[in-house]
Amino acid sequence: MILDNTILWQFDVLLLPMVIICALAALTIKDLVGAAIVTGAYSFLMCLLWTEMLAVDVAFTEAAVGAGVSTILLLATALHIKRKAKD
Numbered sequence: 001m002i003l004d005n006t007i008l009w010q011f012d013v014l015l016l017p018m019v020i021i022c023a024l025a026a027l028t029i030k031d032l033v034g035a036a037i038v039t040g041a042y043s044f045l046m047c048l049l050w051t052e053m054l055a056v057d058v059a060f061t062e063a064a065v066g067a068g069v070s071t072i073l074l075l076a077t078a079l080h081i082k083r084k085a086k087d
Contacts, residue, residue, distance in 0.1 A: 008052060015052075019045045032078035040071030 022042035029035040043066030050059035 011052060012049075015045060015049055019049070032081065033075065036071060036074035036078050039074060040067050043067035043071065 019042065022038050022045060026035050026038045026042060029038060043062055047059045047062040047067060050056075050062055
């Protein structure tokens, strides 16, 4: 069953600012772990957008690779890196 277009439009209005905020936050956050988490959230939101556009195969790939494997690899790398803060 396909949802009514008014509900999907409202869903888009909620998702678009969240996607933009996550993208900007991932670019500006200096903490590597925080940036990895925000990047995972961005991938999850994009997965929701792909699902809404009925591109379920792309959404599944985004969820598995973008929000899953890539986030885990970024977190593992960020936790493994040791550097001194210059703040």
